[in-house]
Amino acid sequence: MQNITIDFKTKTKTINRLLEKPNITKIKKRTLLDKLTFSKKEYAQVFFHTGNIKKEDALKIKHAKKIIVNSKKQKQNLLKRFQLENNKIEVVYPSIDVEYKKPKDVKKEFCEEFDIDIKNRIILFTAQNFKNSGSKEFVDIISSLNYKYFKAVVAGEKSEVQGLKFQMSKLNLDEKMIFLNDYKDMDKLFLAADIFVLPTHTKAFAKNVLKAMYCKCAVFVPSNCSSSEVVDVFATMMMPSDGSTAFKIDALLGRKEDLKFIKKQNRDVAKEFTIEKNLEKIETILQSV
Known part of the structure; x- marks a missing residue:
């Protein structure tokens, strides 16, 4: 050698x-x-x-x-x-380094932990720097959804989460939101989620996109981010504030088979990056x- x-x-x-x-x-x-x-x-x-x-x-x-x-x-x-x-x-x-478990089982456990009806779809947002990673755009997307049965989970450092929570206090979205400060088991969140949305402004590759795909999530990420290279056209946002994203998410939330197909497809792609x-x-x- x-x-x-x-x-x-x-x-x-x-x-x-x-x-x-x-x-x-x-x-x-x-x-x-x-x-x-x-x-x-x-x-x-x-x-x-x-x-x-x-x-x-x-x-x-x-x-x-x-x-x-x-x-x-x-x-x-x-x-x-x-x-x-x-x-x-x-x-x-x-590379992806996640201990994979059946998302269905993890979601059940997560829903029991936070008293959520398991029929709800879970939409996840998490990042280290909320502002640069599109927290405002994420809130705009959630505010625009018509589908009723979902919970939006926001997880991150306490200062980031509390800051966003304060900004959202006047939007009447409390019943749709779950805010998690310094949550220990992030892998659990990805496995429990149905959709991961990262409307980031940064160009660097966001590993959480691959992680979400590996955990069988549908994902949405802007074309300016290098992570867009591993997703399909449907999952690619033209920009962080892409107005069509809420429409696409609504469509997936209401079509169980389409969501199931995309989740499986994403996992198959991500398994190549262990x-x-x-x-x-x-x-x-x-x-x-």
Whole structure:
């Protein structure tokens, strides 16, 4: 086996698993002695790039034999900025790490916990930064729904949730809303939900979209977000404030078979992005280094 050095900006579970292999090591950082003696800086053969490009990232990108990014949008940005060969950059979408359980059983448990009629559909919104992730647009969508039998679950840090709750206090949506502060079992929420809506303003790949798909949810995400690359046209919002989204959700809420089909389809797509599947893809890429 060929020995390969890698570097990365974020140490994920997938990278941890990769580093368990005897022929793969992280490139060593330069020591103070290296700098003082002006020894030549070494760069990794494979660089896992995410996020914004810093000065040191540009050098790593330039010297790497292969660059692995988590979206086609990010690949196009690097190709354009650095004038690289197309085959130097590979796309591997983020890995999913969820203990899958039957959504029907989890939903029953969730409904009992919060005294919800199990006939209700559950629409989920959760994010780290509510404003940037489209909390206002989510509220607008919920306010526009005509279907009666649903509950909208908003989960996140206490300060974020309470802030949104206060903003919604005059909208008369209390009976439709469930606000969860610092909820411990987020996987449970995704497994219990029927629809996940993320009208985000950010371009970065939102892993929660893949997570929701893996947990058998219908999803809606704007085309500006890199996560839109893994969903179909129906699930793609033209913009965070896309007025047709409420209409689409209403249609799904009222058509059990259509919702069931989309949920199954999403899970089938997302199963290709487990840690094991992604490791296989990365190992194939490394063979070409």
